[in-house]
Amino acid sequence: MSKIKLELSGKKVWVSIDETTDVEGRFVANVIVGILEADYPGKQYLVHSEQLEKTNYSTICRVFDKSIGIIGIQHEDVLLFTSDAAPYMIKAGNTLKAFYSKMIHITCTAHGLHRVAEEVRGKFSNVDKLISSVKKIFRKAPNRVQLFKDEAPHLNLPPEPIITRWSTWIIASNYYCENIEIIHKILEKLDADDAVSIKEAKKYISKAGIERDLAYIKSNFTILTVSITKLQKQGLPLAEAINVFENVEKVFETLQGLIGKAVFNKLNNVTHKNVGLKILKNISNILSGVTMNTELEPGLPEDFSTDDLVYFKFAPITSVDIERSFSMYKTTK
Numbered sequence: 001m002s003k004i005k006l007e008l009s010g011k012k013v014w015v016s017i018d019e020t021t022d023v024e025g026r027f028v029a030n031v032i033v034g035i036l037e038a039d040y041p042g043k044q045y046l047v048h049s050e051q052l053e054k055t056n057y058s059t060i061c062r063v064f065d066k067s068i069g070i071i072g073i074q075h076e077d078v079l080l081f082t083s084d085a086a087p088y089m090i091k092a093g094n095t096l097k098a099f100y101s102k103m104i105h106i107t108c109t110a111h112g113l114h115r116v117a118e119e120v121r122g123k124f125s126n127v128d129k130l131i132s133s134v135k136k137i138f139r140k141a142p143n144r145v146q147l148f149k150d151e152a153p154h155l156n157l158p159p160e161p162i163i164t165r166w167s168t169w170i171i172a173s174n175y176y177c178e179n180i181e182i183i184h185k186i187l188e189k190l191d192a193d194d195a196v197s198i199k200e201a202k203k204y205i206s207k208a209g210i211e212r213d214l215a216y217i218k219s220n221f222t223i224l225t226v227s228i229t230k231l232q233k234q235g236l237p238l239a240e241a242i243n244v245f246e247n248v249e250k251v252f253e254t255l256q257g258l259i260g261k262a263v264f265n266k267l268n269n270v271t272h273k274n275v276g277l278k279i280l281k282n283i284s285n286i287l288s289g290v291t292m293n294t295e296l297e298p299g300l301p302e303d304f305s306t307d308d309l310v311y312f313k314f315a316p317i318t319s320v321d322i323e324r325s326f327s328m329y330k331t332t333k
Contacts, residue, residue: 014080041235106276136197
């Protein structure tokens, strides 16, 4: 820890904090601190991990403040806080701003796009039920897996989307769009009386409009999976990350029909609630020279100095690094 403290000494930093449950069901909070460098992506460190009795805004604030104390960072050097959009995180961010007067709180944009992807899933129940039923058919069923391999030797088994894993449902939907004919053929060779999942899969793959829905999803919403992947890249310049998110906004603005409008409204809702994102868009425009002839837009912390702005060139707009730090808790005791 002394080496980390030395590395962070006198640096402008961003902080990311999140909680999960370990294999024994305990609440665990991790805190990552990253250096904001003016000219290149800074290093980042897992500085603290703590078991919590419960998760709420007060415990998050306490862990945040404790972590800053452990590494000896001055409050005025904490410029950015990234987290998910849970209500207690929003409340924690607002509370912490009273003590970290230069801090901007942004909620994870990749997580925000995943929430939009979940809106898409909710609009296509037949596709969702098809994906769900087919994945059950081949789970722990070696004979059916062998049949699949015999019929489609060059095709991977149908993907099993994990709802909490960003954009996997749309990836699965695209798989069915690309392979609906061969999947239909394989299902025809299975006996519906062997399992409820087979009966359900046969039912939903034969639904009127299922192919239309799959084509619509792939044509209009694949951009969500592509953008989430791009946003998860470490060291992404702020301007590039903002551009990725704004490109989704531009594409969704052109969506037609009731479903398209509903998904666009969901994106607008996610964006509207992310006040920190608006501020970082402003900073990105300043650093990119987009707003050279205009006054600074409101929203920057009152104590912000002109020099503070330059440290946002590689500021993150996601909390994916803190998500990665939890992998050990899912596999070890």
